[in-house]
Amino acid sequence: MSETFTKSMARNIFYGGSVFFFLLLLALTFDTESALPELDNRENLTEEVALGKRVWEKNNCVGCHTLLGEGAYFAPELGNVYQRFGNSTDAIKGFIMSRPKDGIPGRRSMPQFNLSDEELEGIAQFLKYTSGINTQNWPPNIQG
Template identity: 50%
Template sequence: MSEVLTKSTARNIFYGGSLFFFVIFVGLTAHSRHYILTKSTDQAHLTDSVVRGKRVWERNACFDCHTIYGEGARFAPEVGDVFKRWGGEKDPAGAHQMIKDWMKAQPSGAQGRRQMPQFNLNDTELDDLADFLAWASRTNTQGWPPRPAKVN
């Protein structure tokens, strides 16, 4: 005798399945949020200047050319870790200054290199931006984006 899938059984499978996966979805979302807040980002040092620096980053659309954590355009280098690459772990003040000097020195005019525009940011904006990039470099991205992602 063959089993018949009645309408009500089909409906129960549909609702039961939807609920099952919805619960998994909510659980994974909660887990991601918990992980971001407690493990992957430096919440303790999420200062006002870091927040302002992120806004400088957004207002000037730096992601039109750069990626941060792999997000953005691939015309210019990934900058999520630029603070670290420029020695910020050993010498935070030095790396902070290097970022400010870099921003002020663009475009470099160097032959055969892609150029970055001059944004004419004021000193506070540059400090905030450097603080944001320093904070970003302390995020545990689990090795993302994979190297080599640098554009030269």
Template identity: 40%
Template sequence: MNKRQTRLFAIVGTLLVGLLFLGMTFDTLRQIPKLSNAQDISPEVTLGNKVWHENNCINCHTLFGEGAYYAPDLTKITQLRGEAYLRAYMHDPSKFYDEQKVRRLMPTQNLSDADITGLIAFLDWVSKVDNQGWPPRPLLVSGSSLPGMAAVAPAAADKATGAPGTQATTQADSPIAQGETLFHGASPPCGACHSTAPGVDMAGPSLAGISALAEKAIASGAYKGEAKDAAGFIRESILHPSKYLEPGDMYSAGGTSFMPDTYAQSLTPEQVDHLVAYLSTLK
């Protein structure tokens, strides 16, 4: 290749790459309104965006995996926690920590009800943006992990949720093993809010010793549910989380549990059986 051909190759190549870049840019801009649900940007969402920036939430939290990585990614937080939990948490984060055991990290922002409503609306809008599956899972602080939150291989999660194309050994087919996989792979995953390690309370209480706690609750005079044993109590808690609320707990408000009440629809009866079987082993 002589100098003239080399120069021509460089010029043509640059033009082609430039045209490709412009085409991809135009296509991206064309899809932004649809991908970002721009039509759903309401006055509350706009207010919440303003509250997010005025309180420098980005200095600790992240959206779409971008931010300070000091606190969890909040891209899907409304789907994982729900409005009732978020509203109570934003009003007074100190109620969700045992400051005798751990140092509280989330400051009380003294937000008004209107600001909280707007911020939840903003985060809900963020959660519905088509971000091509990012983040792939709730991101923990600084890439750390908490006891009782072990990751589950995608194939195992597919097996538990009934996805095709997986194979399992006899051990993996056991109800307890499938229940443990569901604990991390259900939608939303139980492990996103609960730990199985003693004393590790998260958005929900630790489930360590749940069988003993269930028997104690049934024996108490405060229990008005229909369960006769620990397994029945656990099943009732999964399908009807507001049926029994521990007196004085911080995981409910106005007689309603912060736990999602959608598992009766998202899980099959067999899957509920598996989850109960696993949780019943947490003596």
């Protein structure tokens, strides 16, 4: 009697299944790309925002904070910090500027990054832009 469970069939299923689902992923990715303009707040993606994203990256902000829930869990979520700070970019800038160089005894504290005015404005605008992304109503409340 013939073999009822063969290695070659298992192999074919692996190849076939992988290709199948990879193509499906590509199809959904393609659809997502066409949907993004309505969701990603790109109309507000200015040069300033792009600079702010660079500042965000260069200072490894994601090493402590989450942004839209992704990052480290040591410091508050910043996807909605613009709203939490009363829809004020000045409040964001003020907070960043006022961080003590040597920290706060016994407490977590954000480092003093000594950002230039341009960088400060950029990061604040970046966070404002981020808060305008359609995140399907996440986070559940203002606390992030």
